[in-house]
Amino acid sequence: MASANQGWCTVVVPCYNEAGRLKTAEFAEFLAGPAGENIRILFVNDGSSDGTLAMLERFRKSHEAHVQVLDQQPNAGKGEAVRAGLLAALRLGESEFVGFWDADLATPLEAIGELLREFEDRPEVQMVFGSRVRLLGRDVRRKASRHYLGRLFATVVSTMLRLPVYDTQCGAKLFRATPELAGILAEPFLSRWVFDVEIIARQMRASGLDAGQVEQQIVECPLRRWDDVAGSKVHATDFLTAFWDVVRIWRRYL
Numbered sequence: 001m002a003s004a005n006q007g008w009c010t011v012v013v014p015c016y017n018e019a020g021r022l023k024t025a026e027f028a029e030f031l032a033g034p035a036g037e038n039i040r041i042l043f044v045n046d047g048s049s050d051g052t053l054a055m056l057e058r059f060r061k062s063h064e065a066h067v068q069v070l071d072q073q074p075n076a077g078k079g080e081a082v083r084a085g086l087l088a089a090l091r092l093g094e095s096e097f098v099g100f101w102d103a104d105l106a107t108p109l110e111a112i113g114e115l116l117r118e119f120e121d122r123p124e125v126q127m128v129f130g131s132r133v134r135l136l137g138r139d140v141r142r143k144a145s146r147h148y149l150g151r152l153f154a155t156v157v158s159t160m161l162r163l164p165v166y167d168t169q170c171g172a173k174l175f176r177a178t179p180e181l182a183g184i185l186a187e188p189f190l191s192r193w194v195f196d197v198e199i200i201a202r203q204m205r206a207s208g209l210d211a212g213q214v215e216q217q218i219v220e221c222p223l224r225r226w227d228d229v230a231g232s233k234v235h236a237t238d239f240l241t242a243f244w245d246v247v248r249i250w251r252r253y254l
Contacts, residue, residue, distance in 0.1 A: 007096035009116060009174065010040040010086030014078050014105050019051040023105050024059050030109040031066045031204065039112060040095065041140050042068045045063045046083040047075030079195030080205055083185050085174075087213045090182050098181070102171030104229040111223055116218045121219060126181070127203065128197075130172030131220040146228065157197055160250050162202060162211040168196045180206060190252060191245035201253040209254065 015022065030036045043060075045053045053071055060067045072084050088097045097116065101107065107130050118128040123237045132150075134140040142150075150169065158165045173196070175181050184202045189195040200218065207213045 008040055008094055009036050009097040009099065009112065010042055010089040010092075010177075010186075011112060011174075012042045012044060012082055012089065012098070014044045014081035014085065014100065014102040015052050015056065016046040016049065016075065016078070017048045017050045018103050019048070019055050020050070022055065022103055024055070025131070025190045026105055026109065026143055027059070027067075028063065031063055035110055036066065040066050040068065040089075042085050042089055044070045044072055044081040045067070046078065047073050049075075066210065077192035079189040079192050079198075082195065083189060087182065087185055090177055093177075094175050097174050098176035100171070101251040106227055106229045107170065107172040107223055108225055109226070109232060111172060112174070114224065115172065115221050118221050119163050119174075120217075124216050125219050126176050126178070126217040127173045127199075128219045128221055130170040130223050130226075131167040132170050132226045133166060133222040135222060138222065139227075140223060142229050143228050153239060153242060153246075156246035157246060160246060160254065161197075161200060161220075163200070163204075163214060165200070168200065169194070170223070170226070172223070173230060181222050189241075190248050194242045194245045194249070197246060198249050198253075201249050204254045 027041060031039065031041070043056045045056055054070045060069045070085055070088055072081055086098050086100065089095055097119065101109070112131060115128045115130060119125055132140050132142060134142070150167065152211065154166060154168060158169050184199065184206060189198050191198055204211070204214050207217070
């Protein structure tokens with residue numbers, strides 16, 4: 001549950017052809033409970049070709065106080081759907097925090113409160129990222145192949161950024177809603193899938209490439225629960241594209 005002194009948090013959920021698997025009942029249960037009291041969900045329909053938009057509009061009408069829908073046409077990829085949603089949330093100016101969450105709820109919505117607590121009493125922290133670390137007392141279930149590819153990818157990214165990042169690709173991230181964040185999001189992303197890395201690189205550039213300063217601005221929060229949900233649109237072969245995108249990001253920003 002968010003701290004009582006926190007304002008609204010708007011969480012962007014990018015959706016592409018989710019009509020058959022979006023867990024609307026789980027979203028509804030969360031928003032109806034105390035943990036969802038100060039949370040808004042902004043669903044971004046990313047040019048879906050099924051009934052996703054109609055389903056989202058029906059859900060919005062039954063939860064108008066907490067749910068908004070942005071229709072992005074045509075399909076532009078997850079990164080641009082997230083960017084459009086975050087910029088829309090920032091333009092409204094009603095939220096103290098904004099962020100994004102994967103539609104499959106591999107990270108439970110209850111973790112929003114865990115990430116928000118990382119901002120408390122730490123004004124220097126600008127970004128909090130969920131991190132899939134399998135520790136005793138944590139229920140993190142991930143396929144071995146994805147885990148080891150993820151470790152390799154994170155090692156490459158950490159070396160490139162000169163930051164000890166454990167997990168760049170977890171789809172649970174929150175940010176302070178600031179003009180600086182709007183500046184970071186102003187340009188379209190180079191990458192459709194590893195835009196998370198690009199956000200960190202843009203933060204690095206905004207901080208004068210001062211890795212020590214950025215280490216104080218970004219916090220990774222180990223998740224209590226994460227489940228590798230079936231039906232993911234990311235495949236092992238996408239890691240090859242991701243590695244090339246990391247090179248492109250390095251050339252552009254660093």
